[in-house]
Structures are given as C-alpha cells and as structure tokens.
Amino acid sequence: MTNLVKAELQKLFTTRLWWILLIVLLLLTGVFLAFFIGFAGVENNGAAGIPATDDPKWAQLAWTTGAQMSWIMVMILGVIMMTSEFRYQTITGTFLTTPRRSQVIVAKLVSGLVVGALYALAVLVFQALVVIPTVLISGGELSLAESRIPQISLGILVSTALYAVFGIGLGALVRNQIAGIVGAIVWTYIIESIFTAIPALQGVGKWLPGGASNALMSIDIDTGLGVPHWLPAWGGALVLVGYGLLFAAVASATTVRRDIT
Amino acid sequence: MTAIEIKNLVKSFGAVKAVDDVSFSVEAGSVTGFLGPNGAGKTTTLRSLLGLVTPDSGEALVNGRPYTSLAAPLTEVGAVLEATSFHPGRTARNHLRIMCTAAGLPAKRADEALDQVGLADAANKRVLGFSLGMRQRLALASALLGSPKVYILDEPANGLDPAGIEWLRGFLRHLAHDDGAAVLVSSHVLSEVEQTVDNVVIIAKGRLVRQGSLAELTTNGGEVIRVRTVKAAELAPALEAAGAQVESVDDGVLRVRGLDTEAIGQVALDQRIVLTEVAQERSDLQKVFLELTEGR
Ligand SMILES: Nc1ncnc2c1ncn2[C@@H]1O[C@H](COP(=O)(O)OP(=O)(O)O)[C@@H](O)[C@H]1O
Ligand SMILES: [Mg+2]
Numbered sequence: 001m002t003n004l005v006k007a008e009l010q011k012l013f014t015t016r017l018w019w020i021l022l023i024v025l026l027l028l029t030g031v032f033l034a035f036f037i038g039f040a041g042v043e044n045n046g047a048a049g050i051p052a053t054d055d056p057k058w059a060q061l062a063w064t065t066g067a068q069m070s071w072i073m074v075m076i077l078g079v080i081m082m083t084s085e086f087r088y089q090t091i092t093g094t095f096l097t098t099p100r101r102s103q104v105i106v107a108k109l110v111s112g113l114v115v116g117a118l119y120a121l122a123v124l125v126f127q128a129l130v131v132i133p134t135v136l137i138s139g140g141e142l143s144l145a146e147s148r149i150p151q152i153s154l155g156i157l158v159s160t161a162l163y164a165v166f167g168i169g170l171g172a173l174v175r176n177q178i179a180g181i182v183g184a185i186v187w188t189y190i191i192e193s194i195f196t197a198i199p200a201l202q203g204v205g206k207w208l209p210g211g212a213s214n215a216l217m218s219i220d221i222d223t224g225l226g227v228p229h230w231l232p233a234w235g236g237a238l239v240l241v242g243y244g245l246l247f248a249a250v251a252s253a254t255t256v257r258r259d260i261t
Numbered sequence: 262m263t264a265i266e267i268k269n270l271v272k273s274f275g276a277v278k279a280v281d282d283v284s285f286s287v288e289a290g291s292v293t294g295f296l297g298p299n300g301a302g303k304t305t306t307l308r309s310l311l312g313l314v315t316p317d318s319g320e321a322l323v324n325g326r327p328y329t330s331l332a333a334p335l336t337e338v339g340a341v342l343e344a345t346s347f348h349p350g351r352t353a354r355n356h357l358r359i360m361c362t363a364a365g366l367p368a369k370r371a372d373e374a375l376d377q378v379g380l381a382d383a384a385n386k387r388v389l390g391f392s393l394g395m396r397q398r399l400a401l402a403s404a405l406l407g408s409p410k411v412y413i414l415d416e417p418a419n420g421l422d423p424a425g426i427e428w429l430r431g432f433l434r435h436l437a438h439d440d441g442a443a444v445l446v447s448s449h450v451l452s453e454v455e456q457t458v459d460n461v462v463i464i465a466k467g468r469l470v471r472q473g474s475l476a477e478l479t480t481n482g483g484e485v486i487r488v489r490t491v492k493a494a495e496l497a498p499a500l501e502a503a504g505a506q507v508e509s510v511d512d513g514v515l516r517v518r519g520l521d522t523e524a525i526g527q528v529a530l531d532q533r534i535v536l537t538e539v540a541q542e543r544s545d546l547q548k549v550f551l552e553l554t555e556g557r
Contacts, residue, residue: 007363014355015348089346092313093403096340097363099312099329260313261274261305 004098004107005114008081012115017080022119025073026126029066033130036062054140059147062131064217066123070160071213072188074116078167079180081108082251086175092260105172105252112164120160124153148218151233155217158237159209162244163188166209169247172254199228206230212239262325264289264411264443265310270319272305279305280316281467287445287460289410292437294458294475295447296550302467303447304342307415311340323411335364339404341397341414349389353380353399356388357406366406374402379428393420401432412436414446418453430457451550463550486522488515489538490529499532500525516542 012018041052051057085091098104135142144150167184174180188210195205196214205211206229214228215236230236265287272280280302287293297303308314310321312328323331323338331337347356357371375384378398383391391399397420404412412433418426434457436442448454461478463471471478490496493513500507500517503524508516517525522539529536 003365004363007359010355010359010362011348011351014352014359015350017350084348088348090348092342092346093360094363095313096311096342097335097360099331099334257315259308259315261308 001103001107001110004103005110007097008107008111009114012077012081012111018077018115021073021077022122025066025069025119025123028069029123029126030130032065032069033062033127036065037130037134053134053138056140056143056146059131059135059140059142059149060152062134063127063147063149063152064156066127067156067159067213067217068188068193068210070120070123070156071163071210072185074119074160075163075167075170075184075188076181077115077119078112078164078169079171079184080167080177081112081164082168082171083175083177083180087177095260101256102252105168105248105255108168109165109248109251112168113161116161116164117157120157123160124156152217155213155233155236159213159216159240162240163209165244166247169250172251196228202228202230207239209240209243212236212243216240263287263322264324265413265445266320266322266325267306267310268320268322270306270309270316270321272302272309272314272316274305278467280309280464282319283464283467283469284319285462285469285472287443289443290437290441291459292433292444292446292457293460293462294451294454295445295462295464296451296454297447297449297464299449300466301449301464303449303464304415306464307340307413307445307447308342310413311338311342323413333364333407335360335366335407335409337407337409338411338413339407339409340412341400341404341417347388347391347396347399350387352385352387353391353402354384356399357403360403360406364407370406374405375399377405378402394422394425397421397425401429410440410442412442412444412446414444416447416449418448418450426453430454433457484518484521485542486517486520486525487538487540487542488517488525488529488536489513490515490534490536492532492534495532496529496534499528499534503528514538 036050037053039050040058042049050061085094094104095101132142170183171180174183192208192210195201195208196211202211206215211230213236215230216233218230218233231239263286267286268284270280270283283302283306295303305314309316310323310328321327328334328338353375354371357374358368361368361370372381372384375381378401380395380398380402383395388396388399397417401417418429421429433444433446437444446454446458458475460474461472462469488496491513493509493515497507497509497515500515500520503520505520506518510516522541525539526536
C-alpha cells in the first residue's frame with residue numbers, strides 16, 4: 001500500500017498541475033489578505049465591519065482567509081487526480097499494474113489527504129508571513145489563544161485535506177474532467193457560500209462540508225451579517241469525516257466494478 | 262501450464278454481443294495471431310483477459326488464474342493496449358517509473374525497458390511530442406518492465422512505419438522463440454502478423470471462426486499439388502488409379518490431392534508423360550482470411 005500511495009504522489013508531482021494550482025491558491029489568498037488589510041477598521045454604516053488590525057479579532061479573521069480558496073483548489077486537484085486517469089486512459093495502465101481496484105482508490109484517497117494537508121500548510125505559512133508582521137507593525141499584540149490561531153490552523157488543515165477526498169469522489173462519479181471541475185467550483189464557491197453566509201440558510205449550511213469546516217475552525221466573527229451559528233467543533237469534525245467516508249464510498253462504488261473499455 | 266486460456270467467454274454491451282462463446286489457448290514459446298476485422302471482439306476478449314472488462318460468463322485465465330488474482334501481475338503478464346494511454350505532460354521515463362513504484366520494481370527497470378525498445382534518447386521528453394510509433398514503443402516498454410513470460414498485445418503494429426513493423430516482428434519472435442514467452446498479438450490486418458505468428462485464432466462478429474497453426478490454415482483441407490501437362494486427359498485417370506483425387510482445371514492444369522510430388526512424378530514417368538510444372542499449391546492466406554470473415 002505504501003508503494004501505491006508513493007506511485008499516486010509520483011503521478012501528481014510529475015505533471016505541472018500541482019504547482020500551477022498552488023500558485024493560484026497563494027495568489028488568491030494574497031489578494032484576499034490585501035483586502036482584509038485594506039478594509040480593516042472600516043465601519044459598515046455604523047455596524048461592525050472588519051476589525052482593526054490591532055484587534056485580536058482581525059488576526060482571527062485574517063487567519064481564515066485561505067480556507068475557502070484552499071477547499072476549492074484542493075477539491076479541483078482531487079477531481080483532476082481521478083478524471084485525468086479517464087481522460088488520458090491511464091486508468092488502463094493503473095489497473096493493469098494494480099488489478100485490485102479498491103487498493104488504487106484507497107491509495108488515491110490517502111495521497112489526496114497528504115497533498116491536501118501540504119497545500120493547507122503552504123497557505124498557513126503564507127498567511128503567517130503576512131498576518132504576523134501586519135499585527136506587529138500596527139502596534140497590536142499577537143495572542144495565539146485570543147485569536148484562536150491553533151484551532152483555526154488545525155481546522156484548515158483537516159478540512160482542506162478532506163476536500164481532496166470530496167474531489168476524488170466527485171471525479172470518480174462524473175469521470176468527465178470539465179464537468180467535475182465546474183461541479184467543484186459551483187459547489188464550494190457558490191452553493192456552500194450561499195448556504196453558509198446567509199443567516200436564514202445556515203440551518204442547512206451548517207450541515208454542509210463548508211459549514212462543518214467553519215464549525216471546526218469555530219469562526220464566530222460578525223462581519224455585518226450577524227454571528228453565525230455553527231455546530232460545535234466536534235460536531236463539525238464528525239460531519240466532515242462523514243462526508244469523507246461518503247465520498248470515499250462513492251469513489252470505490254463507481255470504479256471497482258466498472259468495465260474499462 | 263497453459264499460459265493463456267480462454268474458455269467459453271461471453272460478453273455483451275447492451276444489445277451488442279461483443280464476444281460470443283470464444284475459447285482458445287496460447288502455449289509458451291509461441292506467437293499466436295488473434296485476427297479479425299474491426300469490431301470482431303478482439304479488444305473485448307483481451308480486456309476480459311486482463312481483468313479490465315468483466316465477462317458475462319466464461320473464463321479468461323493467465324498462467325491458470327484470473328488476472329485480478331495475480332499477486333505481481335507485471336512480472337507475469339506484459340500488456341499493450343491503446344497507444345494513447347499516457348498523460349501527455351509526463352515524460353516517458355516518469356510514466357514507467359510510476360508503474361515501477363506501484364509494482365514494487367526497481368526504478369532502473371524504466372531505463373532498461375526504454376533502451377530495449379529504442380527510446381532511450383526520448384526518456385526525458387514529454388509524451389505530448391511523441392509520434393504514434395513512439396507511443397507504441399513506450400507501451401511495449403511498459404509491458405517489458407516486469408520481464409514477464411506472457412505478452413498480450415492489442416494491435417501493436419498500429420501507427421508503426423514499415424521499419425517499425427519489421428522491428429516489432431523480430432522482437433515478438435525473439436520473445437517467444439528465444440525467451441520462451443507466450444505471445445498473443447491481435448490485428449485486423451493479416452499481412453502485419455502473417456510472417457510472425459505460429460498459430461492463428463480468427464474471430465468475426467464475436468464468434469470464433471477458425472484456429473490452428475499457420476501451416477494448417479494455408480493448406481486449407483489437405484495439400485494440393487498443381488500439375489501442368491499437355492496430356493492432362495491421359496494423366497488424370499492414371500493419377501486416380503494411383504489413389505489421387507484429381508480436379509481438372511482449364512488449360513491442361515490438374516489439381517491433385519492425396520499424392521505427393523514424388524508419387525505424381527513416378528506416375529507421369531510410368532505413363533511417359535512430360536510434366537511442365539509440378540508445384541505445391543498454397544492457398545493465399547489473405548483470401549482465406551477474407552472468406553472466413555466475410556458475411557458473418
Ligand atoms: N464499451 C462499449 N460499449 C458498447 N459497445 C462496445 C463497447 N466496447 C466494444 N463494443 C462493441 O463490441 C464489439 C466488439 O468490439 P471490439 O472488442 O472493440 O472489437 P475489435 O477490437 O475486434 O475491433 C463492437 O461491435 C463494438 O462496437
Ligand atoms: Mg480493437
């Protein structure tokens with residue numbers, strides 16, 4: 001099994017996709033961080049807007065910047081890990097080498113978790129390099145506990161890793177690369193955003209992977225739409241793992257018995 | 262043990278019966294040509310043999326076992342399927358190295374296999390720029406990684422230039438006759454494999470129509486000797502008296518069955534008849550192939 005996971009990672013790192021997606025992810029995170037810095041402390045018609053950079057709440061908010069972008073990019077990565085095998089018919093060689101197909105699926109899921117976690121780490125390091133100096137320059141004090149940085153970091157790490165699994169499951173289900181990528185973007189960027197951002201829909205949104213990920217990070221900052229009500233962190237973790245298992249089951253159910261012609 | 266064994270294989274795709282009760286086997290040390298027109302069911306048969314397609318009924322075994330139950334399949338079976346099954350952005354060497362990693366083979370096998378198929382110079386090139394012929398060679402290299410003793414090749418000559426086809430023929434003969442491997446090679450073009458194969462299996466519309474050695478197929482129903490003489494009318498009864506079946510063709514030509522050339526010469530000498538031609542008739546394999554596969 002270690003050999004198979006290594007082979008899957010080798011597949012990923014011998015084409016250009018991984019670094020292109022990573023650069024896009026860091027660029028977008030940078031753009032959003034710039035936005036959070038630029039609009040820090042600006043009041044929203046008298047209501048609470050983005051906190052000032054010396055407020056511990058700002059560091060908390062800024063530390064979540066890359067989360068959604070990480071989910072999107074990693075889900076796309078997972079989709080492509082699966083669909084490119086069908087697009088280029090490399091699945092034939094993969095199954096000739098490892099005819100026990102469920103082993104291939106498990107190896108893909110494990111390597112997806114690994115790569116998702118690596119992307120999350122890259123984003124967290126990048127955020128630290130921007131957020132810490134910003135707080136210190138504005139005369140604030142960085143309090144890890146008050147800004148909940150350890151919990152948010154762990155939340156991003158775990159949720160991002162799991163989005164790779166969601167992507168692999170989606171890719172196995174649709175098999176068409178474009179459909180899979182569009183599906184991943186529409187899901188994470190539009191559907192989940194709507195259900196997690198609009199308070200009236202959060203009753204549903206908190207049960208979606210995005211809402212569960214937010215629960216894991218325990219984000220409770222009011223940026224103008226009211227304080228969101230997520231599941232408790234452990235509940236979010238359970239829901240996320242549940243989705244992970246569901247997508248893993250979808251990936252193997254759709255692949256293990258199918259004729260490869 | 263029989264290297265490849267297919268027993269009563271049946272596979273339908275919806276209403277299309279792609280393979281309909283096909284049985285044959287391939288022994289070590291021989292090259293078997295798996296022939297049939299496009300759509301005959303060759304690819305479906307080979308993919309069933311490799312565990313990629315699940316047959317409706319029947320068995321397809323390699324070294325006595327289903328492919329999916331082989332512990333280290335690359336070391337038992339080398340397969341070449343589509344020429345296009347590579348990621349265009351990956352180099353030839355990396356493609357093979359990934360297979361080595363997954364199969365637990367040493368990474369150096371990748372370079373050795375590339376060398377064997379004459380692709381060493383292109384090892385670090387991305388497959389994107391490869392010609393169809395180079396892709397076929399790369400596919401063959403992937404089949405060689407585990408140094409197996411059974412080879413299953415689906416239309417490997419597709420896209421090769423004449424020199425490439427000549428090279429492939431030599432290579433397959435070498436694998437079978439020098440290394441003792443069992444080679445099963447499919448083609449819809451008889452002439453591609455005619456000079457390479459020891460045995461042939463012919464299918465059409467999913468059904469097996471003929472199998473046997475190449476010699477058996479060309480001497481379709483017993484040896485025929487073609488005899489030309491001006492005294493055909495006298496020779497024919499004499500040959501029949503000697504136990505032959507004789508068919509008279511126009512222009513003083515007889516087609517004789519049941520006697521060899523020496524016996525025919527003796528009869529002619531006894532009758533003091535001059536023969537102007539005595540030749541063993543080989544049926545044109547291409548004609549046989551067309552006859553067997555047409556109208557089915
Ligand atoms: N995945 C598939 N779905 C539907 N029909 C198929 C599929 N694969 C093959 N067929 C049909 O099965 C028959 C045999 O095809 P194939 O095995 O590819 O033949 P060959 O390799 O001899 O050209 C053809 O009629 C083909 O159209
Ligand atoms: Mg075919």
